[in-house]
Amino acid sequence: MLNQTVEVKAWIDNQPITRYQWLILALCFLIVFFDGLDVAVMGFIAPSLMQDWGLSRAAFGPVMSAGMVGLAIGALAAGPYADRLGRKKVLLGAVSIFSVLSLVCAFARNPYELAILRLLIGIALGAALPNTTTLLSEYLPERNRSLLITIMFTGFNLGSGSGGFLAAWLIPQFGWHSVLLVSGVLPILLLPFLWWLLPESARFLAARQAPASQIAKALNKMGGRFTAATRFIVSEPQIQHKASVGKLFAANYRLGTLTLWLTYFMGLLVIYLTMGWLPTLLRDGGLSIERAASVTGLFQIGGTVGAIIVGWIMDRRNPNGVIASAYALGGACILLLGAFSLDSSLLAVGVLAAGFCMSGAQTGLNAFAPGYYPTDFRATGVSWMLGIGRFGAIFGSLIGGIVLGFGLSLPVLFLLLGIPAFIAALAILANSYSSRKQTHPASSALIVSAK
Missing domain, CATH: 1.20.1250.20 (MFS general substrate transporter like domains)
Structure with missing residues (x-):
C-alpha cells in the first residue's frame, strides 16, 4: 500500500x-x-x-x-x-x-x-x-x-x-x-x-x-512493513500548555491527576510504615529478632506475587475497581493483624496477604498511570505520580518512630496503619469518574488508510 x-x-x-x-x-x-x-x-x-x-x-x-x-x-x-x-x-x-x-x-x-x-x-x-x-x-x-x-x-x-x-x-x-x-x-x-x-x-x-523512517524501523521489527513514505500519527488529545506539568491540570485530567497522587502517596505511606517499622513493632511485642524479620519478609514475597496477579486481572476487568479492591483488602488484612496473637501462624498468613494486596495494588497503579495520560505528557504524568508518592514514603519513614513512641496497643497501631489503605481505595475509585470523562479515539480501532 x-x-x-x-x-x-x-x-x-x-x-x-x-x-x-x-x-x-x-x-x-x-x-x-x-x-x-x-x-x-x-x-x-x-x-x-x-x-x-x-x-x-x-x-x-x-x-x-x-x-x-x-x-x-x-x-x-x-x-x-x-x-x-x-x-x-x-x-x-x-x-x-x-x-x-x-x-x-x-x-x-x-x-x-x-x-x-x-x-x-x-x-x-x-x-x-x-x-x-x-x-x-x-x-x-x-x-x-x-x-x-x-x-x-x-x-x-x-x-x-x-x-x-x-x-x-x-x-x-x-x-x-x-x-x-x-x-x-x-x-x-x-x-x-x-x-x-x-x-x-x-x-x-x-x-x-519525527522522520517516518525512524518510526518504520522500530515498527518493522514488530512485524510491520512500512517505508519512509508511511504517515504515522497518534490520535490523542493535545493540551495547549507550554509546560508539561501544567497539562496534568487540564480540565479532563485535573481530578484524575490529584486522585492518582493521593492514591500513590497513601499506598507508599502504608508500605514504608509496614516494611520499616513492623519488625520493631513485633520485636517490642515479644518476638525474637529473627522471627520478626522473617515475618516481615513475607510482606515483600506476597507483594511480588500480588503484583503479577493484580496486573493479570486488570487486563480483564475495570482497572480502577481492581486496584481499589486490592487496597481495601490490604487495609482489611492489616486491621486483622491486630486480632492475631504474635505467636500465631495466622500472623504470618496475614502479613503475606497484606503484602499481596498492598504491593499488588501499588504496582498495579504503576501499570495504570501510563494509560491514563496521552503521549504528549505521559512521562510527566507518570513521573509526577511517582515523585509525589515518594513523599508518602518519606513521611511514613519519619512518623513510624513517633507513633510507636506513644505506646499504643497493637490493635490500635494496626488500625492506624490500615486507614491510609482505605483512603487509597476511595481515591482510585474517584478516578473512575475522571476516566469516564476522557475519550481516546485511538484505543478502539486500527487506522490504516491507503491512497
Missing part, C-alpha cells in the same frame, strides 16, 4: 506480541532490577559501614534519607524532560549516572560525601523508574499492558532482595566497599546493550513528527 496513514497505538494494539517487544521488556526489567539493587544496597551495608567509620545510627541517618529525597526530586524533574527530549535519552542518562556514582560511593571518605553522592544517585534512580514504565507501556498492546508492566516491576523486588545475598557473600571477604563496586559495575555492563538495542518510543516519535 502506498501513502499509508497508520495510528501507532492502534496498530500496536492489533498486533501479536513479538520477540522484539519481549526484548524491550527484558531490558526494562534489568534496569528496574539494578534500580532496586541500588536503592536497597545502603541498608545491607549500613552495619559494616557504621562500624568501620565509628558512626551512630543518628549520624548515619542523613545518608539513608538522602537517597529517598533524591528519588522524589528525580521523578519530579525527569518527566517533563522525557516528554521534550525523548524517553530513551533521559533513561540512558539516568542509568549512566547512577551506575558511575555507585562506583564513586565505594571511595567516599566520610558520611558527608556519601550523603551527597546518595542524593545524586537517588535523583538518577528517580528519573529511571518512571521512564522505563512509560517507554515499555508505549510498546505494549493494551490487552496485555498491565500484566507485562507489573512483571517488569517485579525486577525491583528481586533486585532489592538480591542485594542481601550479594552483601552476605562479599562483605565477609572484601568489605562493604565491594558491594558498592559490584552494584555499579553491573549496570555499566548493561549500558552498551541499552544504547544498541533499546528503541525510542514509536508513539513519542510520531507525536513529535
Whole structure:
C-alpha cells in the first residue's frame, strides 16, 4: 500500500506480541532490577559501614534519607524532560549516572560525601523508574499492558532482595566497599546493550513528527512493513500548555491527576510504615529478632506475587475497581493483624496477604498511570505520580518512630496503619469518574488508510 496513514497505538494494539517487544521488556526489567539493587544496597551495608567509620545510627541517618529525597526530586524533574527530549535519552542518562556514582560511593571518605553522592544517585534512580514504565507501556498492546508492566516491576523486588545475598557473600571477604563496586559495575555492563538495542518510543516519535523512517524501523521489527513514505500519527488529545506539568491540570485530567497522587502517596505511606517499622513493632511485642524479620519478609514475597496477579486481572476487568479492591483488602488484612496473637501462624498468613494486596495494588497503579495520560505528557504524568508518592514514603519513614513512641496497643497501631489503605481505595475509585470523562479515539480501532 502506498501513502499509508497508520495510528501507532492502534496498530500496536492489533498486533501479536513479538520477540522484539519481549526484548524491550527484558531490558526494562534489568534496569528496574539494578534500580532496586541500588536503592536497597545502603541498608545491607549500613552495619559494616557504621562500624568501620565509628558512626551512630543518628549520624548515619542523613545518608539513608538522602537517597529517598533524591528519588522524589528525580521523578519530579525527569518527566517533563522525557516528554521534550525523548524517553530513551533521559533513561540512558539516568542509568549512566547512577551506575558511575555507585562506583564513586565505594571511595567516599566520610558520611558527608556519601550523603551527597546518595542524593545524586537517588535523583538518577528517580528519573529511571518512571521512564522505563512509560517507554515499555508505549510498546505494549493494551490487552496485555498491565500484566507485562507489573512483571517488569517485579525486577525491583528481586533486585532489592538480591542485594542481601550479594552483601552476605562479599562483605565477609572484601568489605562493604565491594558491594558498592559490584552494584555499579553491573549496570555499566548493561549500558552498551541499552544504547544498541533499546528503541525510542514509536508513539513519542510520531507525536513529535519525527522522520517516518525512524518510526518504520522500530515498527518493522514488530512485524510491520512500512517505508519512509508511511504517515504515522497518534490520535490523542493535545493540551495547549507550554509546560508539561501544567497539562496534568487540564480540565479532563485535573481530578484524575490529584486522585492518582493521593492514591500513590497513601499506598507508599502504608508500605514504608509496614516494611520499616513492623519488625520493631513485633520485636517490642515479644518476638525474637529473627522471627520478626522473617515475618516481615513475607510482606515483600506476597507483594511480588500480588503484583503479577493484580496486573493479570486488570487486563480483564475495570482497572480502577481492581486496584481499589486490592487496597481495601490490604487495609482489611492489616486491621486483622491486630486480632492475631504474635505467636500465631495466622500472623504470618496475614502479613503475606497484606503484602499481596498492598504491593499488588501499588504496582498495579504503576501499570495504570501510563494509560491514563496521552503521549504528549505521559512521562510527566507518570513521573509526577511517582515523585509525589515518594513523599508518602518519606513521611511514613519519619512518623513510624513517633507513633510507636506513644505506646499504643497493637490493635490500635494496626488500625492506624490500615486507614491510609482505605483512603487509597476511595481515591482510585474517584478516578473512575475522571476516566469516564476522557475519550481516546485511538484505543478502539486500527487506522490504516491507503491512497
